[in-house]
Amino acid sequence: xxxxxxxxxxxxxxxxxxxxxxxxxxxxxxxxxxxxxxxxxxxxxxxxxxxxxxxxxxxxxxxxxxxxxxxxxxxxxxxxxxxxxxxxxxxxxxxxxxxxxxxxxxxxxxxxxxxxxxxxxxxxxxxxxxxxxxxxxxxxxxxxxxxxxxxxxxxxxxxxxxxxxxxxxxxxxxxxxxxxxxxxxxxxxxxxxxxxxxxxxxxxxxxxxxxxxxxxxxxxxxxxxxxxxxxxxxxxxxxxxxxxxxxxxxxxxxxxxxxxxxxxxxxxxxxxxxxxxxxxxxxxxxxxxxxxxxxxxxxxxxxxxxxxxxxxxxxxxxxxxxxxxxxxxxxxxxx
Numbered sequence: 165x166x167x168x169x170x171x172x173x174x175x176x177x178x179x180x181x182x183x184x185x186x187x188x189x190x191x192x193x194x195x196x197x198x199x200x201x202x203x204x205x206x207x208x209x210x211x212x213x214x215x216x217x218x219x220x221x222x223x224x225x226x227x228x229x230x231x232x233x234x235x236x237x238x239x240x241x242x243x244x245x246x247x248x249x250x251x252x253x254x255x256x257x258x259x260x261x262x263x264x265x266x267x268x269x270x271x272x273x274x275x276x277x278x279x280x281x282x283x284x285x286x287x288x289x290x291x292x293x294x295x296x297x298x299x300x301x302x303x304x305x306x307x308x309x310x311x312x313x314x315x316x317x318x319x320x321x322x323x324x325x326x327x328x329x330x331x332x333x334x335x336x337x338x339x340x341x342x343x344x345x346x347x348x349x350x351x352x353x354x355x356x357x358x359x360x361x362x363x364x365x366x367x368x369x370x371x372x373x374x375x376x377x378x379x380x381x382x383x384x385x386x387x388x389x390x391x392x393x394x395x396x397x398x399x400x401x402x403x404x405x406x407x408x409x410x411x412x413x414x415x416x417x418x419x420x421x422x423x424x425x426x427x428x429x430x431x432x433x434x435x436x437x438x439x440x441x442x443x444x445x446x447x448x449x450x451x452x453x454x455x456x457x458x459x460x461x462x463x464x465x466x467x468x469x470x471x472x473x474x475x476x477x478x479x480x481x482x483x484x485x486x487x488x489x490x491x492x493x494x495x496x497x498x499x
Contacts, residue, residue, distance in 0.1 A: 168194060168197040168198075168239065168267055169197055169198045170293050170294050171267055171291055171293045171294060171296060171297070171298040172197070172198075172199075172201070172237070172265075172267060172298060173201065174291050174293060174298075175265060175267075175289065175291050175298045175299075175300060176201055178289050178291060179263065179288060179289055179300060187231070187232070187233050187234040187235070188202050188203065188204075188205040188206070188233060188234065188235040188236070188237075189205060189206050189207075189208065189229075189231075189233040189235070189236040189237070189254065189257065190202065190205050190206070190207045190208070190223075190236075190237045190239070191208045191236065191237065191238040191239065191250050191253070191254050192208065192209065192238065192239040192240070192241055192250065193205075193207035193208065193209050193214070193218055193223065193225075193239065194214070194239060195214045195217035195218050195221070197239075199223075199237075202235070202237070205223065205237075206223070206224050206225075206226060206231070206233075207223045207224065207225045207226070208225075208226055208227070208228075208229065208250075209225050209226075209227070210227055210387055210388035210389050211386055211387060211388075212386040212387075212388070212407055212408055212409050213386060213409045213412075216409070227388045229253045229254070229256075229257050231257065232257055232258075232259055233254075233257045233258055233259070233262065234258070234259055234262045235258075235262055235263050235264075235265075236254040236255075236257065236258055236262070236263075236264050236265070237264075237265045237266075237267060238250050238251050238254050238264070238265070238266045238267070239267050239268060240266060240267070240268035240272055240273065240274060240277060241272070241331050242272050242273070242331075243330045243331040243335070244273055244276065244277075245313075245316035245317075245330040245331075246316065246317065246329075246330040246331030247268075247273070247277060248277070248280070248313040248316060249313050249314055249315075249316045249317035249330065250317070251264070251266060251277070251281075251313065252310040252311075252313040252314045253314065253317070255303060255306070255310060256306075256310070258303040259303070260303055260304075261302050261303060261304070262302070262303050263288075263300050263301075263302060263303075264300060264301050264302075264303060265298055265299070265300040266278075266281070266298070266299055266300070267296070267297070267298040268296055268297070268298075269295055269296040270295055270296055270297070271295070272296075274296055274297045275297065278290065278297060278299055281299070281301065284307045284309065285301040285304070285307075286301065286302075286304075287299050287300070287301060288300050288301055288302060316330055317329065317330065319393060319396060322335075322336060322337060322338070323337055323338050324338070326338070326364065326365075326366065326369075326393075326397050327364070327393050327396040327397055328364050328393050329364075329389050329390075329392070329393055331389060332363070332364060332387055332389050332390040332393065333363050333364075333387070333390065333426070334363065334364070334366075338366055339363075339366065339424065340484070340485070341424050341458045341459070341460070341484070341485045342363075342366050342367055342424045342458065343366075344458055344480070344482065344485050344487060345367065345422065345424060345456065345457070345458035345487055346366075346367060346370050346371075348456075348479050348480050348487045349371070349422065349456055351374070351375065352377070353371065353375055353377065353378060353419075353420050353454075354375075354377035354378060354379070354419065354420075355377075355378070355379055355418075355419030355420065356378075356379050356380045356381075356382075356416075356418050356419050357371075357378060357380070357381045357382070357418050357419060357420040357421060357422065358381065358382045358383075358384055358418045358420075358421045358422075358448060359381055359382070359383045359384065359421075359422050359423065360384050360410040360413075360421055360422075360423040360425065360441055360444065360445065360448075361384070361385060361386070361410050361423055361424065361425050361426060361441065362383035362384060362385045362390075362391070362394060363385060363387070363390050363394070363424075364390045364391075364393035364394050364397060365383055365393065365394030365395075365397040365398050365403075366397075367422050367424070368381045368383050368394070368398060368403060368422075369394075369397050369398045369400075371422070372398065372400045372402055372403060373400075378402060379402060380402045380403070380404060381402060381403055381404070382404040382405075382406055382416075382418070383398075383403060383404065383405050383406065384406045384408050384410045384413050385405075385406070385407065385408075385410070386407070386408065386409050386410065388407055391405055391407050410423075410425075410441060410444060411437075411440040411441060411443075411444050412444075413444070413448070414447065414448070416448075417448060417449065417450045417453075418448055418449055418450065418453060419449075419450055419452075419453055419454075420449075420453060420454045420455075420456065421445045421448060421449060421453070421454075421455045421456070422455075422456045422457070423441055423445065423455070423456075423457045423458075424457070424458050424459075425437060425438040425441035425442075425457065425459065426438075427459070427460060427463055435463050435464070435465070438459060438463060438465055438468075439465065439468045441457075442455075442457075442465060442468050442469055442472055442490075443468075443472060445457075445472075445490075445493075446472035446473065446493040446494065446495075447493075449493045451492065451493070451495065452491070452492065453491070453492075453493060454489060454490070454491045455473065455488075455489070455490040455491070455493075456487070456488075456489055457487070457488050457490070458485055458486070458487050458488075459485065459486055459488070460484065460485060460486075461481060461482070461483065461484055461485055461486045465488070466488075469488065469490045471494070472490070472493060472494055473490035473491060473492060473493055473494060474491065474492035474493075474494060475490065475491045475492055476488065476489075476490045477489045477490075
């Protein structure tokens with residue numbers, strides 16, 4: 165990420181910091197950012213495609229904090245509770261007097277984090293650049309409020325006693341689109357199924373609870389934190405859990421697939437993600453397999469569905485969403 169590159173380089177120069185090798189940590193590391201000045205840093209990241217790309221360029225990736233570090237950089241997320249929890253975790257892994265940097269864009273709330281940390285720490289430096297800020301502190305006395313921030317990372321209960329975590333999709337409530345899809349799923353689904361982009365497991369949990377004809381459901385999810393919540397939410401031997409990019413997963417074939425595909429990774433709509441999910445469903449389904457999906461009403465997936473499936477039916481529409489059933493995948497287009 166170019167914004168991070170500029171700010172990080174200026175910050176490292178400003179504090180004349182020599183990064184200890186290899187005891188540096190990047191939290192929420194971005195695969196498009198240039199971290200070369202941080203040397204052989206360890207990266208905390210939960211999104212599988214980003215992890216894979218970080219590994220390809222030579223970084224070690226982890227999903228939990230474990231080691232003691234002499235430097236840490238936290239790239240904030242869009243979730244304030246998650247970001248504060250990550251700052252607290254990074255702080256706790258640092259040796260005394262080590263530098264902790266916090267970086268982010270204005271649109272992700274970096275100004276709010278700077279204001280919060282100013283009340284607790286002596287801010288060693290601040291650099292404003294490229295629509296964001298980076299600032300840093302030295303580890304000193306630990307404020308007690310960090311315990312509260314850490315609790316913000318723990319699973320919490322929402323509707324119907326489901327567990328979620330800050331920072332994952334639909335962390336505060338059952339997603340309306342998924343609920344609409346569930347309402348319109350037939351009760352005759354059977355055999356082995358998959359839930360592409362399963363999130364914290366709502367669809368699969370409800371399907372397994374209500375349908376004993378289902379032999380198995382594989383929850384395929386790229387967000388490690390969401391999948392960990394799914395494991396808390398589903399206590400059924402028929403559930404399988406795969407931390408994977410749903411658009412790249414190809415281990416087996418299924419009788420049915422359900423999905424509520426994401427349509428953006430950034431703040432801008434990216435309908436190609438949903439199209440990739442549709443293509444992947446085509447490849448994963450058996451010849452008589454069925455796809456059941458929900459999408460935002462304005463996203464024009466019908467042409468893509470017609471390209472990959474013999475039969476495509478609109479099941480229902482609301483002002484916001486639409487539920488579509490597609491069957492008999494057109495395998496010949498891949499030969």
